[in-house]
Amino acid sequence: MTSDELLELADKQIAMGELRGSPSDDPVNAPMIRHWLDAMGNRNPLFLDKGLAPPSMAQVWTMSGVKRGKDPSPVDDLLKALDAHGYTGVVATNCEHTYHRYVRVGERLTPGTRFTSLAGPKKTAMGEGYFATWNVTWYDEDSEPVAEMMFRVLKFRPRVRREPYPLKPAVNRDTAFFWEGVRQGELRIQRCSSCGSLRHPPGPVCPSCHSTEQGYVVACGEGTVYSYVVHHHPPVPGKETPFVVAVVELPEGVRIVGNIVDCPVEAVGIGMSLRVTYRPMDDELILPMWAPRET
Amino acid sequence: MEAAIAGIGATEFSKESGRSELRLAAEAVLAALADAGLDPSDVDGMVTFTQDSNQEISVAKEIGAGDLTFFSRVHYGGGAACGTVMHAAMAVATGMADTVVCYRAFNERSGRRFGQPDARLGGEPSSQGLEMSWHVPYGLMTPAAWVAMFAQRYMHTTGATSEDFGRVAVAMRRHASTNPAAWFHQRPITLAEHQESRWIVEPLHLLDCCQESDGAVAVVVTTAERARDLRQAPALITAAAQGAGAGQMMMTSYYRDGMDGLPEISVVGRRLWEMSGLGPSDIQTAILYDHFTPFVLMQLEELGFCGRGEARSYIQDGGIELGGRLPVNPHGGQLGEAYIHGMNGIAEAVRQVRGSSVNQVPGVHNVLVTAGTGVPTSGLILSAA
Ligand SMILES: [Zn+2]
Secondary structure (H helix, E strand, C coil): CCHHHHHHHHHHHHHCCCEECCCCCCCCCHHHHHHHHHHHCCCCCHHHHHCEECHHHHHHHHCCCCCCCCCCCCCHHHHHHHHHCCCCEEEEEEEEEEECCCEECCCCCEEEEEEEEEEEEEEECCEEEEEEEEEEEEECCCCCEEEEEEEEEEEECCCCCCCCCCCCCCCCCCCHHHHHHHHCCCCEEEEECCCCCEECCCCCCCCCCCCCCEEEEECCCEEEEEEEEEECCCCCCCCCCCEEEEEEECCCCCEEEEEECCCCHHHCCCCCEEEEEEEECCCCCEEEEEEECCC | CCEEEEEEEECCCECCCCCCHHHHHHHHHHHHHHHHCCCHHHCCEEEEECCCCCCHHHHHHHHCCCCCCEEEEECCHHHHHHHHHHHHHHHHHCCCCCCEEEEEEEECCCCCCCCCCCHHHHCCCCHHHHHHCCCHHHCCCCHHHHHHHHHHHHHHHHCCCHHHHHHHHHHHHHHHHCCCCCCCCCCCCCHHHHHHCCEEEECEEHHHECCCCEEEEEEEEEEHHHHCCCCCCCEEEEEEEEECCCCCCCCCCCCCCCCCCCHHHHHHHHHHHHHHCCCHHHCCEEECCCCECHHHHHHHHHCCCCCCCCHHHHCHHHCCCCCCCCCECCCCHHHHCCCCCCHHHHHHHHHHHHCCCCCCCCCCCEEEEECCCCCCEEEEEEEEC
16 A cells, blocks of 8 residues: 555545444443542542542543454554554654533443544654544533544654664765765766766776866666676675676776676576666665666 | 795695794794705895785794895785795895895684675775775675686686686696695595585686685795805796786776786786796796686786687696696695695795706796786796706
């Protein structure tokens, strides 16, 4: 499911409007009020004296037990869909209560839930995620609202911190443009600003005209295998054997070394047509690699 | 050139020396001086590899040498081997020193193994670190893999096969089998065993890769005139050269040409032939650096022993074995004797010139020696006086 599909599902759930649940199993009662006040450290004697429940208890009266089936809610399907798509992390971000009146001992409340919005995907400190918002209204036996709650959670894809890739390239001011290009999905070939010679690997001085003014062109991204090896032994940190490394000849007239991926080892041969592909190796490094070119 | 190798010395070759690298260096240097009939106090110059972990002054201190007036190091891994002798020869020829010792000592098998990936290779923004950074992130970071990339292209353009590479390994192991100093003494292999050995980096099998060794080798260089009065018959340094090609990289020169040759060895070969006035037909036996079998074929072509792409037929039917058209590495090379970064090959060349090798080639006048290839390299022609 794409993010569009998630947003479509959200629209569907919003369109369902409010779904009423079952009335609470027990009426508003003094023992629960006493426990609540005790747990909250609330010493106000008025609630029990007058037979009133603290408004913030609204959710308490209709909470379903652990073992009983829950009432259907427009929220559940959406949270399940988010889980299924890797947004398994959850953190509550907002909870706002609105109270219409005090509830009295002996009353029975009925909840009604409506899904109100899904926003995302958004990049957050926790990882990429969606903000899901819904509203619960509690009604008395005359269907008059007594309290409302807006609730918002961030459902996020927990950020997997990758192991740092052990085979980092050294980068200096002569080669930084290449790695910057890779981050932007460009294969850059050094081009002398003075005489136009292309050169890879790059260097600070043009060997042809000795200019130190160096620019670059962006390669078309195609190439052919000039030579290659299949590495079996010894094990190489950060790589799974066997793997293929090739000298790739570019139509621009330079060669570059890279791994051949998305291709059975036995299928690699000199002259094979390739297309560049960019592979993240860890949270920082992207390497240009080569995949067979579709004909 | 007015210089000669007057003495050679070595430790035993093993997989675990059980001694420090400095001790190995001192033992080999003392053995070389004893072989030459010289005293440690005669030593006034020292040369080693930049990669060697033993400072010249440390070795000098251990052997009880006096003042040094010349010390130098040669870079680029095994490409340094013949270069140490070239530096020493220049020093004695110019009077900078009289007695120069060249040495290489390491516990390459029991200590730091060059064939193991080292993630730090690409980490430093030095010129070499930046060069490595175009390869290391893709896991292209072992000598076998760097060489395999050339080998694949060479096979493509010349039609050479894995069996052709295997013939080099078979020849080296045959030579080692009759050399008591060789690790693979009495352990020859067949071509079938080569083919069945596991892949290291395709197209290289395990038996295309030389062994790893602990040990040390040293040689003593002095003037040709002085060498004539010493204990051993001198091995005259008829020619010596270093070489790097245009667009050279450490071991990954993939960007400059057809990748089916070794331009740096061509540079060295050209210089050796010019300097000596000799040609391939004047060489009775050659010591060709054999860290990986394919580069032995490519060296034969670059040095002019055969034409381009013809090495595979040149080595067929025992062409580089004892009794063949050009016996290569009679000691068994690094595939068979030991991997001492090429220095053990120089010692074998001296023995061949002296006529004292256990696998002596008849009628040796001139021996050509090369150093590590695929990297900036070096070479020698040693001759009988
Ligand atoms: Zn230019």
